[in-house]
Amino acid sequence: MTQVKICGLTDPDLVRHAAQSGADWIGFVFAEASPRFVTEPAAASLLMQVGPARPVALLVDPVDEQIDRIVGLGFPILQLHGQETPDRVADIKARTGKEIWKAIGVAEADDLVRVGDYAAADRLLIDAKPPKGADRTGGHGLAFDWNLLSAWTAPRPWLLAGGLNPGNVADAIRLTGAPAVDVSSGVERRKGVKDRDLVSEFLSAAKHS
Ligand SMILES: O=C(O)c1ccccc1N[C@@H]1O[C@H](COP(=O)(O)O)[C@@H](O)[C@H]1O
Numbered sequence: 525m526t527q528v529k530i531c532g533l534t535d536p537d538l539v540r541h542a543a544q545s546g547a548d549w550i551g552f553v554f555a556e557a558s559p560r561f562v563t564e565p566a567a568a569s570l571l572m573q574v575g576p577a578r579p580v581a582l583l584v585d586p587v588d589e590q591i592d593r594i595v596g597l598g599f600p601i602l603q604l605h606g607q608e609t610p611d612r613v614a615d616i617k618a619r620t621g622k623e624i625w626k627a628i629g630v631a632e633a634d635d636l637v638r639v640g641d642y643a644a645a646d647r648l649l650i651d652a653k654p655p656k657g658a659d660r661t662g663g664h665g666l667a668f669d670w671n672l673l674s675a676w677t678a679p680r681p682w683l684l685a686g687g688l689n690p691g692n693v694a695d696a697i698r699l700t701g702a703p704a705v706d707v708s709s710g711v712e713r714r715k716g717v718k719d720r721d722l723v724s725e726f727l728s729a730a731k732h733s
Contacts, residue, residue, distance in 0.1 A: 526697055527704035528730045529580060529683060530711060530723055532560030532663060536573045538718045543575035545727050550577045551603065551706070554594065555584040557660040559716030560708065568597050580625070584661055588619065595620050603627065603649060605662050614644035627685070629653035629661070630668050640679050648678065649706060652686030665709030667692070673700040690725035694733035705730050 530542045531551030542550055552567045553560040562570065571579055581599040583590065585606035594602065602620065604613060605627040617624045626645035630636060631653045639648055652668040654661050667687030684702035689710030696702065709715070711722040 526702070526730050526733060527683075528727055529704070529706040530708075530718070530726070531580070531582065531706055532558070532708040532716070533570065533718055534560055534562055534566070534716070535718065536570055538720065538723065539570050539573040540575065541720050542718075542723050542727075543573070543577040545724050546731060547577045547723075547727060548704070549580050549601070549706075550574050551580040551582050551708075552599075553582045553663070554586075554590070555582065555605070555660055558663055560663065564593060564597060571598060586616075591616060591620060595622060601625060604645075605649075605651075607661075610641040610644065613642055617644040617646075623647070625649050625683075627651050627662060630672060633672055636672065636676055645680065648680060648682040649685050650682055651706075662686075663708045665689075667696075670696055670699045673702075688726075690722060690729050693726060693730045697730065697733045 527548040529549035529551055530547045532553050533539050552562050579599055580601040580603050581594045582603045582605055601623040603625040613626050623646045625647045626642045627649040628639050630650055651662055652666045665687050683704040683706045684700055685706035688707045707726055711718055711726050713719045
């Protein structure tokens with residue numbers, strides 16, 4: 525069954541709802557430019573609501589001090605969504621011993637070549653590139669051309685992200701063979717505010733495809 529991450533939750537009821545509805549992972553965004561930003565104290569309290577889902581800390585080019593604080597909160601998984609190099613990802617893996625995900629922005633076939641360099645990442649998150657001049661590296665609700673993945677062999681476990689929603693996630697899984705998917709904007713009616721029904725619909729569509 526396809527695994528699902530719901531990312532960018534800020535409300536304890538929604539965290540409980542996503543977990544009880546079958547989300548495998550729940551993501552918390554520690555990037556201040558994001559409309560889904562959570563402070564570390566807020567995250568500490570949201571973490572108590574994740575139930576059987578696994579929490580993921582989304583970080584953008586984090587310094588060591590931030591990493592240490594986030595690990596101290598109890599996050600078992602760090603999603604690196606900035607310009608982290610393969611060496612920096614390896615450093616963070618060695619420093620924390622935690623499960624590390626590395627997001628890769630894709631717009632053309634060449635973008636997939638460099639994923640092989642990220643040998644220290646436990647999982648790759650294949651996402652659309654942000655629009656030019658954007659103030660943040662993800663969470664724009666934009667998809668890339670999924671056909672780029674149809675003949676791609678992933679070097680390690682991976683998730684598909686970027687512009688997914690309840691209406692397109694089944695097609696995306698069918699076309700790309702993604703074993704796991706990640707959504708943020710596609711389960712919101714207002715930017716940064718998750719919608720219970722859309723979260724349920726997304727989980728149902730992804731899990732039944
Ligand atoms: O969600 C954000 O605001 C965000 C900010 C900075 C980096 C990444 C962010 N979100 C991640 O972007 C992808 C795709 O999101 P969307 O579904 O297209 O809105 C996803 O991995 C989010 O975790």
